[in-house]
Amino acid sequence: MNYIKAFAPATVANVACGFDIFGFAVDEPGDVVELRRRAEPGIVISDITGDGGRLPRDSARNAVTVVMLRLLEHLGNTEFGGEVILHKNMPLGSGMGSSSASAVAGVYALNEMLGQPLTRQQLLPFAMEGERIACGSAHADNVGPALMGGFLVVRSYQPLDVFQIPVPEELYCTLVNPDIEVNTKDARFILRNEVSLKNAISQMGNVAGLIAGLMQEDYDLISRSMVDVIVEPIRAILIPEFNEVKQVAIAHGALGCSISGAGPSMFTLSKGRETAEQVGKAMQETFATAGIESNAYVSAINRQGPKVLEFN
Template sequence: MPEDIKKDTQFKPLGTDTIRVFAPATVANVVCGFDVLGFAVEAPGDEVIMRLTNKPGITISKITGDDGRLPLNPAKNTVSVSVQHYLNSIGRSDIGFDIELHKKMPIGSGLGSSSASTVAGLFAAKTLLGDESPANKLLPFAMKGEEMACGHGHADNVAPALMGGFVLIRSYEPLDVIRLPHPKELYCAIVFPDVDVPTREARQIIRNSVLLKDAVTQWGNIAGLVSGLYTGDIDLIGRSMKDVLIEPVRAMLIPDFYLMREMAMEAGAVSFGISGSGPSVFAFTRDEQTAHAITQKLQDHLTKIKIGSQAYVSPINDAGPRVLD
């Protein structure tokens, strides 16, 4: 928690007591960057409607789109818990908020569902209060939500959802997050197969130790990916997006993962991998048309093996959360 947030915070009242905010889905890890790389997409995402109330404390009056899976209890919901941490940090425990959460994206998809909700709530609270401090000041509070959601307060979903764009988490102690440039023509094709891969379980199957030769390969790929992003070298981005540590284990949880990768690459993908902990998979492409062709091909295959799916095509979203009219 940043100790200076209260003294550095400047407030300019917004002039309204209600706000509606969208926050985007994200692709974490980006194949070789486990827990340190992530980027935001234009869609899907989540929406929060937040209202100032006359009574201190946070309530959640409504949740839609979750099939009854998320708690209305503010002590157990990632959105309200994160917002309460934020209010405590700025010395405004006298403030009251009522929250409506509208899930516009699938839960357990590997697309940062919990982080999108949390970021939307935090950004709504910050904006309603007229807090003019940078959005990245909210990152430690968003990580509290991730800790509640999956047992580990990682930032590779919440950081891009909050800051927009492509981000690198250089360090967690102390927290050091860097926005990276990226080729503007890069598109992301995402397919979410209708299979269950819980984030906690997906983390538990990861090995605690790795061979030095594998670590060296991974370091080279991460450095190559970052270099490709800075130079706009899409070929370098593609050949750097290889994972020898995490993907071989998690791929077993996703039906026909390697076949789908082969199909995507044959259809013109620059790269292919698992989004977050899965089961969503994603491909980078050089244009929107190729991205749509890949999602269609993968969905057709999943239909043949009797697995439903959802697909999304998007450029990298540089804006992050936004206020909706």
């Protein structure tokens, strides 16, 4: 294989009550990576589209190529040469796992070109290094579902232990990205280092309830459990019209509504595509009344993760 074009999806992390431990993949948007072999050893970036010139072209500083270099180093492969084109199809600082999609598309493409020496699970620590480069923290709640698909739970980071849980077929996500930016590092900086025992107990109950609701296809339990008493109240202040948008989403049938990742994107879960589409329209209209443009995406939970678009 001399050329491969791969796609990796956007993701919703935290999923209300599951800060840094829950995440799931959606069908769109997502990033695309083109990788072509070249004679000279090493990985170079020949072009990046869609970033407005903001991302570094240095292979040692870009999430898409850092993970590829780490994989080659792990495999002891000093001869491989590759040229990368990254197509950014989602805005930076969107709360939709933008850096994760780039990292996953890159490491997945390289692994495919090399004949799949590692499983997707084995690729996860390398993909996490892309997150470290992008936002300073190698968390797995975005890269995990982007790489493995489905709804992912991060049980532990030391040691890394992740697993997937089944979700109802009729569960749909509405992901609305307003035209504002929230820096992930800033969104983490404002969080408190300690929480009250009362809030910790409440949050643990909601985490357990959400997992049980998803596995049992109990939509009412899912709805009751999509409550974040620790992170959302603090981060909501970074998103204009957050409370108004959340209220209108629930009023139009959403099971729950919260911040996607660090924001400013907001997500909902709904039963059925029709409801999810109505919710998205209502959320966009609410943002629009405040003079904020937005994009909306509706999909079931993406169970596939990354995929090959072309190869030769």
